[in-house]
Structures are given as C-alpha cells and as structure tokens.
Amino acid sequence: MSESQTQSQTDTTSADDAALGEYRSTLPGVLGGIDNTIARIEAVLLAVGVLLMAANTIANVVGRFVFQNSLFFSEELNRILIIMITFAGISYAARHGRHIRMSAIYDAMPPRLRKLMMIVITLVTAVFMFGLCWYAFNYIMTQAGRGRVLPSLQIPVWITLVWVPVGFFMTGMQYLLTAIKNILEKDIFLSTAVLEGYDEDEMEV
Incomplete structure (x- = not known):
C-alpha cells in the first residue's frame, strides 16, 4: 500500500482534515456500498443526536433561568438522544478501530x-453483535x-x-466487513479503514 494511501493517526492535523471529508470505502463492489x-x-x-442534545439542553437552561419555566x-428527550x-x-468506534x-x-x-486471529476475532465479534441485535429486537417487541x-x-x-438493535447490527456489519477486508488484503486491518498498529505505527486508510 502506497504512502499516499495511508495516514498516521498520530498526525492530528491530517486526521482532522480527513475527518472533514466524506468516507470512501476501499472494499470492492457491493461490500463497499454497504460500508x-x-x-x-x-x-x-x-x-x-449531538446537535439536538445541545439545542435541547441550551433551550432548557434558557427556559429555566430566563423564563422560570x-x-x-x-x-426524556436527552435520554433518547x-x-x-x-x-x-459503537459502530463508529468499530469503523475507526477505537474499541479497547x-x-x-x-x-x-x-x-x-496475527492475521488469522484478527479474522477469527472479527467474525466472532460480529456473531456476538448480531446476537445482541436479535435479543435487543425481542426486548423491544416485549416492550411494545x-x-x-x-x-x-x-x-x-x-x-x-x-437505536439499540440498529447500533448492534451496524457494529456487527462493521466487524464482518473487517473480517472480509482481512481475507481480501495482505495487510492486517483493525477495521475496514485502519491498519494494525499502536499510536506511532497505526495507520488509517
């Protein structure tokens, strides 16, 4: 993989610039579209979510101290958000390889x-996420x-x-796509966009 295609996560300026751009998956075909x-x-x-929570909190503070109401x-709205x-x-963190x-x-x-282990780890994690998605869905049906x-x-x-089953499903898909990415590529990927490494050598593509 060329140097121009990779980006060190410790280079905060480049990372911030990259975050402003639209994410483009490096997976082929339909997989890239899903990603x-x-x-x-x-x-x-x-x-x-963040904008609504900020607006709701500010409006509540203004209402309480300015209008006494x-x-x-x-x-309740903040709880939902x-x-x-x-x-x-959790899906976003999985995409950027930020889970502990x-x-x-x-x-x-x-x-x-390590590559074999990464494939196994991501597949097992995906199965657990889909399982949690199923249990969360059943819980919602019970509540309904x-x-x-x-x-x-x-x-x-x-x-x-x-949002609970939705989040688990997206996270499961993220780990499943990471497993596929590791199968297709010769490098070891923590996620579909992040090469294996720690701080000084971890790379985001």
Missing part, C-alpha cells in the same frame, strides 16, 4: 498467525406489547429503544 451506507448512517445519527420533556448516540457510536483491545498474546504472534409510554412525551417506550 459507505453504514458510514453515512453513523454520521447522520451522531451529528443529529424549563422544558417538561427535556430530560443518549441512547441513539451511544449505539451509533487486550492483545498481549496477540502481539507476540507472527504476522500470519406492554404498551408503556413516556410520562412527558407520551410516546411508546419501545420507540426510544430502536
């Missing part, structure tokens, strides 16, 4: 074995059957939880 679509969904959910739904940001964030790794044994392995609503917003509780 790009998930990236766009992550970006929209995170951007909308806070927004009655502010706490926190759920959305959290579960969109405990890799003392892994790091001692030769490159070929109970008919509970939020006290202030008066919307069904299950609607506030739809």
Whole structure:
C-alpha cells in the first residue's frame, strides 16, 4: 500500500482534515456500498443526536433561568438522544478501530498467525453483535406489547429503544466487513479503514 494511501493517526492535523471529508470505502463492489451506507448512517445519527442534545439542553437552561419555566420533556428527550448516540457510536468506534483491545498474546504472534486471529476475532465479534441485535429486537417487541409510554412525551417506550438493535447490527456489519477486508488484503486491518498498529505505527486508510 502506497504512502499516499495511508495516514498516521498520530498526525492530528491530517486526521482532522480527513475527518472533514466524506468516507470512501476501499472494499470492492457491493461490500463497499454497504460500508459507505453504514458510514453515512453513523454520521447522520451522531451529528443529529449531538446537535439536538445541545439545542435541547441550551433551550432548557434558557427556559429555566430566563423564563422560570424549563422544558417538561427535556430530560426524556436527552435520554433518547443518549441512547441513539451511544449505539451509533459503537459502530463508529468499530469503523475507526477505537474499541479497547487486550492483545498481549496477540502481539507476540507472527504476522500470519496475527492475521488469522484478527479474522477469527472479527467474525466472532460480529456473531456476538448480531446476537445482541436479535435479543435487543425481542426486548423491544416485549416492550411494545406492554404498551408503556413516556410520562412527558407520551410516546411508546419501545420507540426510544430502536437505536439499540440498529447500533448492534451496524457494529456487527462493521466487524464482518473487517473480517472480509482481512481475507481480501495482505495487510492486517483493525477495521475496514485502519491498519494494525499502536499510536506511532497505526495507520488509517
């Protein structure tokens, strides 16, 4: 892989510039399309969630201290947005290889074995994420059957939880795509966009 195609994550200026651009998957064909679509969904959910939370919090503070009347739904809305940001964030973190790794044994392995282990790790993680997605979906169905609503917003509780299976599904897809990326490429990838490494040698493509 040429130097122009890689980017050190410790180069904060370059990383910030790259973050401003639209994500482009390096996976071929349909896989690349899926990867790009998930990236766009992550970006929209995170951007909308953070902006709405900021606007809601500011409006609530202004209402409380200027008009002596806070927004009655502010706490519930922020709770919904926190759920959305959290579960969109786990997919985003997986895309950028930012989840915590405990890799003392892994790091001692030769490159070929590390590559095999990375494929196994990402596939197993994907299975767990899809499993959690399934359980979360069933939990939402249970909540929907109970008919509970939020006290202030008066919307069904299950609607506030739809981001949980969505986030698990996107994360599972991200790990599955990472496994495929490692199968297709000779290098070892922590995610579809990040080469293996720590701080000084970790590279984002």
